[in-house]
Amino acid sequence: MQKLLKVYKLKRQLEIKDVNEEIMLWVLISSTVPNIEEKGVHIYKDPRLVELGYRIISPVSLNESQLIDIFGSNLSISNSEDGYKYLRYKLGVGEGADDLPPATSFPLEANCDYLHGVSFHKGCYIGQELTARVHHTGVVRKRIMPLKFTKEIKDSIEKDTIVNSSDNPKLNLGKLKGTVHNYGLGLMRIKEALDAKILKVGDYEAEVLKPSWWPIEAPREVTVKKEKN
CATH class of the missing domain: 3.30.70 (Alpha-Beta Plaits)
Incomplete structure (x- = not known):
């Protein structure tokens, strides 16, 4: 800083x-x-x-x-940083340079729009145009999400390890950002990761969780019926 x-x-x-x-x-x-x-x-x-x-x-x-x-x-x-980190990882909240590497992390992928960390009503700030453009198109395909492992992590897993589908090892679903006990954080492809159910992270298996604090998304297409007078 x-x-x-x-x-x-x-x-x-x-x-x-x-x-x-x-x-x-x-x-x-x-x-x-x-x-x-x-x-x-x-x-x-x-x-x-x-x-x-x-x-x-x-x-x-x-x-x-x-x-x-x-x-x-x-x-x-x-x-205790370990206890606080465990709480954050269970909630799916990234924080600091370890989870969100400087100059390579996008605010919306880090859920800043859900965590009161970015405003779309004022400016200017560095990266405003890109952030606003992504927001208004409504397409954010990757976000930081919590990963729950089937067992506690005993051996360290290298950062940015590719997260695959257990059924399709060639399918890249995201990258691991960190682990603590039996939870981790990953920058995940939202739809594909949720559909995959069981994920493979190194020698461990996990599932991706959709945080309860995420807002309910409106349907992308809304059909409006025009009533006849």
């Missing part, structure tokens, strides 16, 4: 500094969260999905037990 922002700074006299040694990022999954700004602690609702909970930004000097004292002992707070 620091490197990207510096590209667009141009002649502005701005300092873009690395704050990784100053702040800690936490995830809080709870339906009721107090609105607190105390001791440098800030909490924000994740704008993408309610299931993703809240983000807590705190100074590195505060540990987990101190945060629980602030928010209440009945809350479970964790900065």
